[in-house]
Amino acid sequence: MAKCFALMGWSLPVIESMQKLNKPYVVVSFPDFEEYAKENNVPFVSYQFDEWSDTSNSLDLYEKLKPFEVDVAVPLFEETVEWAGALNSIYRGDPRVLNRAFLFRNKAMMKRKALIGGLRVGLFEEVHNKEGVKNFMRRLNQANLQIDGEKDSWVHIKPFASAGTVGHRLLKSMQDIEDKCEDSDFPCLAESHLPGTEFSCEAFIHGGKIRFLNITEYVKLGYSNFIPEGNYLHSKREKIMKEMQKLVDLFGIEYGMIHPEWFLTENDELSFGEVACRIPGGHILELAGKAYDFDALGAFVLCHDPSLSEEELKEILPPMDARPKNFYGNVMIYPQKDVINKLEIPEELKEESYFLDHNLIPPYTNQKINSREGFGNHFGTVNFKGEDSDRMTELLLHYENVDFYH
Numbered sequence: 382m383a384k385c386f387a388l389m390g391w392s393l394p395v396i397e398s399m400q401k402l403n404k405p406y407v408v409v410s411f412p413d414f415e416e417y418a419k420e421n422n423v424p425f426v427s428y429q430f431d432e433w434s435d436t437s438n439s440l441d442l443y444e445k446l447k448p449f450e451v452d453v454a455v456p457l458f459e460e461t462v463e464w465a466g467a468l469n470s471i472y473r474g475d476p477r478v479l480n481r482a483f484l485f486r487n488k489a490m491m492k493r494k495a496l497i498g499g500l501r502v503g504l505f506e507e508v509h510n511k512e513g514v515k516n517f518m519r520r521l522n523q524a525n526l527q528i529d530g531e532k533d534s535w536v537h538i539k540p541f542a543s544a545g546t547v548g549h550r551l552l553k554s555m556q557d558i559e560d561k562c563e564d565s566d567f568p569c570l571a572e573s574h575l576p577g578t579e580f581s582c583e584a585f586i587h588g589g590k591i592r593f594l595n596i597t598e599y600v601k602l603g604y605s606n607f608i609p610e611g612n613y614l615h616s617k618r619e620k621i622m623k624e625m626q627k628l629v630d631l632f633g634i635e636y637g638m639i640h641p642e643w644f645l646t647e648n649d650e651l652s653f654g655e656v657a658c659r660i661p662g663g664h665i666l667e668l669a670g671k672a673y674d675f676d677a678l679g680a681f682v683l684c685h686d687p688s689l690s691e692e693e694l695k696e697i698l699p700p701m702d703a704r705p706k707n708f709y710g711n712v713m714i715y716p717q718k719d720v721i722n723k724l725e726i727p728e729e730l731k732e733e734s735y736f737l738d739h740n741l742i743p744p745y746t747n748q749k750i751n752s753r754e755g756f757g758n759h760f761g762t763v764n765f766k767g768e769d770s771d772r773m774t775e776l777l778l779h780y781e782n783v784d785f786y787h
Contacts, residue, residue, distance in 0.1 A: 384450040386455055386686070391408060395660075408425050409446070456658060462485050466480075481634065532553070533554045537549065595609065597669075600774055601777075607770070640657045712776075714785050716750050720750070724742070725787055737765055760785075763780055
């Protein structure tokens with residue numbers, strides 16, 4: 382067992398998991414959290430992750446963590462992936478650990494690695510201005526053998542290193558490029574639209590092998606998902622597992638958990654979207670923990686430990702062939718007005734047998750809603766539990782459009 386885990390980033394749920402498991406840890410995060418940590422006896426090292434210089438670097442942080450006897454670093458958020466990679470390179474004596482961390486943080490590098498390794502990916506290119514996006518769309522139109530008068534091929538642009546949907550724009554025409562793109566978007570990655578059913582996987586990895594695989598079915602990206610996957614995706618589980626292990630082997634991932642997104646077409650073809658190695662959004666690990674009855678956040682941390690034994694792995698992870706009886710899903714709620722005054726929970730929701738609970742908070746009087754960047758600031762979730770995945774899908778689609786805030 383590791384002497385001490387460095388939790389890279391502030392997360393109360395992860396801290397609580399470590400306390401329940403009685404595992405040694407220290408939190409590394411911004412100075413803003415230091416006072417709270419002291420008041421609550423949370424081991425803490427203050428660090429500015431957004432600075433990298435001669436005096437603020439992984440070697441400096443390594444020295445600051447020595448008194449805690451840290452030997453495993455765990456990235457909780459996108460912005461701490463390189464920091465954890467740099468520290469683990471030192472702890473394991475392997476510089477490639479840091480190189481692999483860069484793969485997760487640069488989507489263009491990530492796509493090139495996937496392409497070289499034989500994964501199915503869309504067309505992609507690094508672009509530096511609007512004209513670059515237009516040229517990419519023109520080449521995509523040509524590749525799709527489109528003729529004059531047909532609609533343009535869809536293009537997505539996204540930052541190289543942001544989490545989730547932050548900065549992601551879908552461009553359906555040349556005019557969209559003119560209207561939606563801003564100078565601040567560049568440079569970025571442009572990629573072709575991938576058709577098919579989108580879903581994610583959460584693979585807990587130890588010794589380079591997948592030890593437990595969860596599949597999360599997306600009902601609508603950024604709004605709703607449920608666990609485990611529905612019957613159709615479940616029938617493709619063996620195929621998905623093979624592609625997942627191929628991804629693990631290709632990227633040289635030895636320990637931790639990865640969260641890739643895939644697209645499954647009607648022709649049974651799997652396309653690789655992108656992959657992260659931190660806690661996924663959408664409360665996915667929370668749902669997985671409920672569905673499979675295990676401490677998913679604790680398992681996420683512990684799988685980063687190379688010294689974990691086979692017996693310990695079996696204790697913290699569900700069996701590979703586990704299939705829960707109930708599906709757990711949630712829908713993330715966003716106010717649909719610019720100014721809100723009250724929260725209203727519909728009676729039909731209270732009477733719904735699949736309804737589990739919610740954590741929506743009443744607003745201030747005349748509370749103004751800021752413009753949304755990605756899907757990062759929902760007002761809470763409505764949670765469901767039930768035995769029928771089709772009914773779960775219907776409920777999540779329905780309540781995505783219900784206005785809870787007035």
